Amino acid sequence: MNTRPEAPPPLSGLRIVEIGHFIAAPFATRILGDLGAEIIKIEPPDGDPVRGWGAQSNGASLWWSVHGRNKRSVAVDLKSPEGVEAVGRIIARSDALIENQRPGGLARLGFDRKRLQELRPGLVVAHVSGYGQTGPLRDRAAFGVIGEAIGGLRHLTDHAPGTTNLPPPRVGISIGDSVAGLYAAIGVLAGLLRRDGRTGSGGAEDGDINTVDVALTEAVLSLTEGIVTEYGALGLVRQPVGARIASAAPTSAYPSADGRWVIVAANSDLLFQRLTALIGREDLAVRPELQTNAGRLKHVDELDEAISAWSRRFDAGRLTELLAKADIPSTLIYTAAEIADDPQFRARGMVREVSDPLHGDLLHPGIVPHFPDSPGTIRCTGPEVGQDTAAVLAEIAGYSQDEIKLLYQKGVIA
Amino acid sequence: MNTRPEAPPPLSGLRIVEIGHFIAAPFATRILGDLGAEIIKIEPPDGDPVRGWGAQSNGASLWWSVHGRNKRSVAVDLKSPEGVEAVGRIIARSDALIENQRPGGLARLGFDRKRLQELRPGLVVAHVSGYGQTGPLRDRAAFGVIGEAIGGLRHLTDHAPGTTNLPPPRVGISIGDSVAGLYAAIGVLAGLLRRDGRTGSGGAEDGDINTVDVALTEAVLSLTEGIVTEYGALGLVRQPVGARIASAAPTSAYPSADGRWVIVAANSDLLFQRLTALIGREDLAVRPELQTNAGRLKHVDELDEAISAWSRRFDAGRLTELLAKADIPSTLIYTAAEIADDPQFRARGMVREVSDPLHGDLLHPGIVPHFPDSPGTIRCTGPEVGQDTAAVLAEIAGYSQDEIKLLYQKGVIA
Structure with missing residues (x-):
């Protein structure tokens, strides 16, 4: 379809400074770096603590290889005036700054709004925090x-009330931080369009900085469908429903003979007919x-029992075959093992081999969103502290x- | 801090067409519309089925008031050549198109890549689908x-293996669709920067369209920290850990006397000392x-039992007071009721009153990400089919x- 040579990735030419740690801000810069932006991560000389998180190999975190990829690491002591000066000079040559210090922390480091504007008129500054830069809490x-938990996600990720005394499980990945990071990335890109005078107004004309204020609680809240509206209008407090969907049946996770879970989504009249035929009911x-x-x-309890009685007779592999043959939407619940081997992920470069200087060949997740004409590359894996x-x-x-x-001699940089 | 009059929202001046349904593509356009873009939603004359989802008031969905806000609805029969012509003319005057038909569906409607490029050189086209536009599956x-489930989220959102026979709960909101929508929004904004020649190259020069290809599975996979890398390097298959965090203790949800759950995150040496003092241990x-x-x-089982034995003695309100006084990070797990009343959400406009022509005054979630200088407004709630x-x-x-x-007479539009 497209015969021109591969174009540079969509954000090449942008330079973005990260003064971040842990997950949210660094996740935003990972996404923007994956799309081709040059990311300069400012770290203290002993590094972002996230570098130690997760399973280790060769004495170093494997997650960091992913979380820090496509970034340059600059190690600076920001308690020293010369360190602040150095970072200021980098900001002066950059398009955006993403940070997740506590509210006011960036200003206390020496980078208040006025200073940032002097350094770089039109700079886009994204602040990521737990609750936002303003407000009583x-x-x-x-x-x-x-x-x-405050954004409403945790309450809804649970079995139906009364089903169990176990506490509501956490989504087993850093979902709140990641979603806040995605909103920060959206904010930075929207701010850049505005700065360039393409959209909105003001940014380009008066050179004022473009501030984006992302709260983790709010990023989560924004995903909660109609729950606030339904509560306000009807007093309805939405409750969790476990593996099912509140408004459709049957759809749930069903057990296999070999101790796995298989998702079956037979929640239309036609699919229900197919499923009952398949299970001999x-x-x-x-x-x-x-x-x-x-x-x-x-009658969802009765239906789920009938489906489970059938599903328990087969191993997961056979179950998914039978369901696929009957054209009923279904899947094994994937662990990392199935993800790594999935032919679709492999075909699209969404699980790919990457060479890491410390670890050798590694599997990385791919670049999302995918630009077919300019898919970008993993230019480098998570760098060592101060490598750049x-x-x-x-x-x-x-x-x-x-x-x-x-x-270096003064210990200002490392 | 900022004394200039409020600037227009950051994406004002952009026009984006949505040929979408259900959640993923419409969520992307909700976010972009919230930031000021003009959104034109193309729907069949009987409307997007998502309009009927969720709790109803006055015979209409309350979720739709949120999901459809800041959009204009254009009802067109895309099976008629005149309908295709009309939508083509709208696309010709737009900056981007977001769609979530099945792969190839947009081309079958009459809008293949070549046609879109004729209509609007440089158009940004974001395709959202389950598995992507290419690949065997x-x-x-x-x-x-x-x-x-395929992206790896479902397996990790569960109690630890062996804890219960219950199926792994679903995240009780449409997390996969929403995250795919956020990536689509990022892709559209990145594509627009590239089109304008601000970044990358090629787009602005040759007028080729900018294609973005977002898969729901891949959007989810991209959030899964180091699980694929850890599996590849170590054969480690990450397992769920319920309400806890695998790498830190104590942090979990603990029961209150009045049947609620309170999150306590006392997983540092200092916080652990404070907590043991508070609970008299x-x-x-x-x-x-x-x-x-x-x-x-x-020893996490023993610790969690000790904390639970203490937490069960108090109602949730008293518990969170005691924990706050001891300066231990904690919160009640919020339902929609607590969200609606939270002073921080209210102070930041993240829960706000909106007037809906059909429903009257409603609570809506606010606009994320927040631009303090140009926060935008909810210009309209979810429109009626074909209203515009x-x-x-x-x-x-x-x-x-x-x-x-x-x-209208021919039934091409409604």
Whole structure:
């Protein structure tokens, strides 16, 4: 379809500074770096603590290889005025800044709004925090699990009330931080369009900085469908429903003989007919009260028992074959093992081999969103602390080799 | 801090066409519309089925008021050549198109890449689908619950293996679709920067369209931290850990006397000391093996029992007071009721009152990401089907009133 040579990735030519740690801000820069932006991560000389998280190999985190990829690491002591000066010079040559210090922390480091505007008129500045930069509760401790609970996600990720005494499970990945990072990425790109005068107004004309204020709680809240509206209008407090969907049946996870779970989504009249034939329960298919979704919802316990009684007779592999042959939407619930081997992920480069200087060949997840004409590459895996300090100070901040040497000697950079 | 009059929202001046349904593509356009882009939603004359989802009031969905907000609805029969012509004329005057038909569906409607490029050189086209536009499995049925299971989220959102026979709960909101929508929004904005020659290259020069290809499975996979890399390097298959965090203790959800759950994140040495003092278990604080996070992880069952025994003595309100006074990060797990009343959400406009023509005053979630200088507004709530058909055909597509009348008579538009 497209015969021109592969174009550079969509964000090449942008330079973005990250003064971040842990997950949210670094996730935003991972996504923007994957799309081709040059990312300069400012770290303290002992590095972002996230570098130690997750399973280790060769004494180093494997997650970091992914989380830090496509970034340059500049290690600077921001408690020293010379460190602040150096970072200021980098900001002056950049398009955007993403940070997740506590609210006010960036200003306390020496980069308040006025200073940022002097350094780089039109700079896009994205602040990521637990609760936002303003408001009475902005200074509360910001942990991902707390933000997810306040944003409404945790309550709804549970079995139906009364089913179990177990506490509601956490979404087993850093969902709140990641979603906040995605909103920060959206904010940065929208701010850049505005700065360039393409959209909105003001940014390009008066050179004022473009501020984006992302709260983890709010990023989560924005995904909660109609729950706030339904509560306000009807007093309805949405409750969790476990493996099912509140408004459709049958759809759930069903057990296999070999101890796995298989998702079956047979929640249309046609799919329900196919499923009852497959499991040899045509008696259900003809019962008048099960002809509609509303009726099936009322009898969902009975339906799920019938499907489970059937599913338990087969190993997961056989189950998914049978369901696929009957054209019923279904899948094994994937672990990392199935993800790594999935032919679709492999075909689209969404699981790919990458060479890491420390670890050798590794599997990485691919680049999302995918631009078929300019898919980008993983230019580097997570860098070592300060790996690019000297190069960035010379190329971008305009320091001489002697000045850089002196900053190393003073312990300002590492 | 900022004294200039409020600037227009960051994406004002952009026009984006949505040929979407259900959740993923419409969620992308909701976010872009919230930031000020003009969204034109193309729907069949009987409307997007998502309009009927969720709790109803006045015979209409409350979720739709949110999901459809800041959009104009144009109802067109795309099986008619005149309908295709009308939509083509709208696309010709737009910056981007977001769609989530099955792969190839947009081309079958008459809008293949070549035609889109003729209509609008440089157009950004975001395709959202279950598995992507290419690859051996692209045509599988794309349900949110299936994409979440294939992307690795579902397996990790569960109690630890062996804890219960219950199936792994679904994240109780449409997380896979929403995350895919966020990536589509990122792709559209990145594509627009590239089109304008600000970044990348090629787009602006040769007028080729900018294609973005977002898969639900891949959007989910991209959030899964290091699980694929850890599996590839170590054969490690990450397993769920319920309410806890695999790498830190104690942090979990604990029961209150009144049947609620409270998150306590006391997973640092200092916070653990504070918590043991608060719950009157100084004996734990001095035990040598509990001085480190690694040691606490080994004894996490014992710790969680001790904390639960204490937490069960108090109602949730009192619990969170006690924890806050002791400066231990914690929160009640919010339902929609607590969200609606939260002072921080209210102070930041993240829960706000909106007037809906059909429903009257409603609560809506706010606009994320927040631009303090140009926060935008909810210009309209979810429109009725075809509410803007005539206006858009006249203003944007250049049809005369007589031509529009004829299209209505023929049933091409509604």
